[in-house]
Amino acid sequence: MTFAPGRFSLDAIASLTLAATVIVVGCGSSSFAGVNDAAFRLRWVGIAALALVGLAGVLRARRVAITPWLAAPLLLVAFGLLSAVWSVAPKLSLQRGVALSLVVAAAAAFAGLVPVRPGLPRALARGIVAGATALALAGFVVWLARPGTAIQPATVETALRYRGFGGNPNTFAMLYALALPLAVAEALAVAGRAWRLALAATVVALVGSISASGSHGGIAAAVVGVGLTVLLTLRGRRLAAGLAGVAGVAAIMLAAVSIPKPNPVPPPVTVTVPQQAAVPVAGSRRAEILPVPVLTSDPNELGRPRPGQQLTYYKRTLFGSSGRAQAWDGAIRQALQRPLLGFGFGTEGNVFIDRYYVFNGGYVENTYISMLMQLGVTGLVAFIGVLLLACAGAVREVRRAQRAGGRQAWRAGFAGATLAGVVIAVVQSFASAAGNVATVAFWIAVLLVAAPQVARARWSTP
Numbered sequence: 001m002t003f004a005p006g007r008f009s010l011d012a013i014a015s016l017t018l019a020a021t022v023i024v025v026g027c028g029s030s031s032f033a034g035v036n037d038a039a040f041r042l043r044w045v046g047i048a049a050l051a052l053v054g055l056a057g058v059l060r061a062r063r064v065a066i067t068p069w070l071a072a073p074l075l076l077v078a079f080g081l082l083s084a085v086w087s088v089a090p091k092l093s094l095q096r097g098v099a100l101s102l103v104v105a106a107a108a109a110f111a112g113l114v115p116v117r118p119g120l121p122r123a124l125a126r127g128i129v130a131g132a133t134a135l136a137l138a139g140f141v142v143w144l145a146r147p148g149t150a151i152q153p154a155t156v157e158t159a160l161r162y163r164g165f166g167g168n169p170n171t172f173a174m175l176y177a178l179a180l181p182l183a184v185a186e187a188l189a190v191a192g193r194a195w196r197l198a199l200a201a202t203v204v205a206l207v208g209s210i211s212a213s214g215s216h217g218g219i220a221a222a223v224v225g226v227g228l229t230v231l232l233t234l235r236g237r238r239l240a241a242g243l244a245g246v247a248g249v250a251a252i253m254l255a256a257v258s259i260p261k262p263n264p265v266p267p268p269v270t271v272t273v274p275q276q277a278a279v280p281v282a283g284s285r286r287a288e289i290l291p292v293p294v295l296t297s298d299p300n301e302l303g304r305p306r307p308g309q310q311l312t313y314y315k316r317t318l319f320g321s322s323g324r325a326q327a328w329d330g331a332i333r334q335a336l337q338r339p340l341l342g343f344g345f346g347t348e349g350n351v352f353i354d355r356y357y358v359f360n361g362g363y364v365e366n367t368y369i370s371m372l373m374q375l376g377v378t379g380l381v382a383f384i385g386v387l388l389l390a391c392a393g394a395v396r397e398v399r400r401a402q403r404a405g406g407r408q409a410w411r412a413g414f415a416g417a418t419l420a421g422v423v424i425a426v427v428q429s430f431a432s433a434a435g436n437v438a439t440v441a442f443w444i445a446v447l448l449v450a451a452p453q454v455a456r457a458r459w460s461t462p
Helices: 010-027 033-060 068-085 090-112 120-145 171-189 193-213 216-233 236-258 324-335 367-403 409-424 439-448
Strands: 275-280 287-292
Touching: 010 033, 010 120, 010 171, 010 439, 033 090, 068 090, 068 367, 068 439, 090 120, 090 439, 120 171, 120 193, 120 409, 120 439, 171 193, 171 216, 171 409, 171 439, 193 216, 193 236, 216 236, 216 409, 324 367, 367 409, 367 439, 409 439
Parallel strands: none
Antiparallel strands: 275 287
16 A cells, blocks of 8 residues: 555545544434444444554554553553453453554554654544534534434423434534544644634534533533643733633533523323233132232432432532432442452443432443443553653643744644543543544544654664
């Protein structure tokens, strides 16, 4: 395979493959069952193709960067694969470990190619933004054609929320929050009025989608991510104006979230009609029809009102945890049953049990607790160590660029996306699931933000 400069360069191929992968993985988390079924297997093809593009680029490169930082994420996923030895679901741990290994390997390959392909990071950023924008536009089309599908109706506990093309309001908000800092960085660096207008429209579409979703985690991640990008990109009066703009947009997003209100009318109390069965009567040949009670819900959920008590509705508030705090406490208690190595990579959905009346979900909804549950304290420390190494590497490369008299807008965008992912990880379990809509973008950002500009090893061309 030859990557000639120009239209079909490695940069262009990587960008298009990444955009297609983001779209396909998003389709696998959509609100349409038919689309989900078609994209379920195709998303793994996209991830594998992304890894192959990275591998092909490394094999063709004369010089690549090899640093301890690039090895750290690979060691983390290797530990996840090793966990199949003690996992409660060995096959599942192996499968999910291989899937995440492909994502991290692709990101590491791209990061290693930065010294010889300085345009690659910007091309990858454009791929993520293009994929996220396509999904946002698909959501608008769904809203126009089938509003009932794109909108999650209001309940007595939650207000009306926009989900667009996603399966629930929080699904695509994660991806949009990661893509937004990259779009802002590109808008600040690109030349040409037409491109800036296009990127401005992209930013508006992403901000509007996040705001309408009502995702508190998505809004917080987008604001801090864009804030860091602006802080690293602008100087002087432009910096002050940029931060003021970020604060203004944050205020608008929070105001937009508070406009929809929950349904003030509680749902009618429904009486479950018992099933009937023919029960033999002692001393008689006939069978009498007697009611048989049917258990419709778990009466032992923690926090559930006891029989005879008034049903309590928990309103979703701006700073509320939506029941997550109670679930996190229970999940930590479960994780401490295997504190050192955990229950095995990818087993969160198998091990965590939702016993909580307020909380509604099959996952812990916290990446850090999820890592603790899957890989124990060892895995959690390793994951946090990867993030800290990314921060240290980013600071090192930013200072090096400043000493050389230049600035890298793409690195500021990936720094913002990484910080956005760190924030999202507090309220969502996503970083260890390769099939999650935000995982590919997150690991690309984490490894590219610290990508060195100078290669430290030479590879011979075959």
